[in-house]
Amino acid sequence: MVEQGLIRAAQSGDRDALITLLREIEQHVYRTAYYILNNEQDAMDAAQEALIRVYTKINSYEEKAQFKTWVQRIVTNICIDKFRRTKPTVSIDEHDLVFRDNLDVEREVMSGYLAQDIQEAINQLPDHHRTVIVLRYLQDLSYNEIADCLNLPLNTVKSYLFRARQQLQNMLQEHQKGGVSG
Known part of the structure; x- marks a missing residue:
């Protein structure tokens, strides 16, 4: 669970807090992308795009929703966009x-x-x-x-x-x- 203080610090321009925040969520972001897209390269691309979007949009996050839900929405929307371009399958370990x-x-x-x-x-x-x-x-x-x-x-x-x-x-x-x- 991501600490709210870390999110607020990142929103206030603390670069170290933002990097720490991105590192805390990167595995969850990748995992979601991988399970939806079933392709390692596509998942890496989607995860990177999602992390960049979190990086650039962190100030638009409001505490109305949980942070993980906000992040999952971002990565899921990116994967849905990729769905429209390809027909994915899910790989489950x-x-x-x-x-x-x-x-x-x-x-x-x-x-x-x-x-x-x-x-x-x-x-x-x-x-x-x-x-x-x-x-x-x-x-x-x-x-x-x-x-x-x-x-x-x-x-x-x-x-x-x-x-x-x-x-x-x-x-x-x-x-x-x-x-x-x-």
Whole structure:
């Protein structure tokens, strides 16, 4: 969590505070961009663009929303712009979705398959559903924070998440039954 004093110092022109602030958020920014865009180079470009935007727009941040929500809105909007230019997929590292333990090698292998199945299913979601899934489950934003980030009504966010979870559940059930996979 970014300290409000650091944000205020950065807004007051303290260059060291601004650099510290950017360093604190850079991993979160990159992670969001990577999960949405599924391409390391595109994610690096989007993260850099987002950090530059935070750098240049820090004075426009108001404490109405949480700082992380404001930053997530910036990086998500940049990724949405890239969506319009390319058709991305989400890459999910099995460490993010599956609790792994070293007790059982078979469980390790099955966990890898499950993570791959989940990744493939998320890749098949429409862009707006994929984005809310990434923000909710990979960035751990609340429904309200997602609504703020995407500039959507709260009920729309809830609806997107509900539909996305239904689609994921159906795709994963079909895949487990040996049905059609991506």
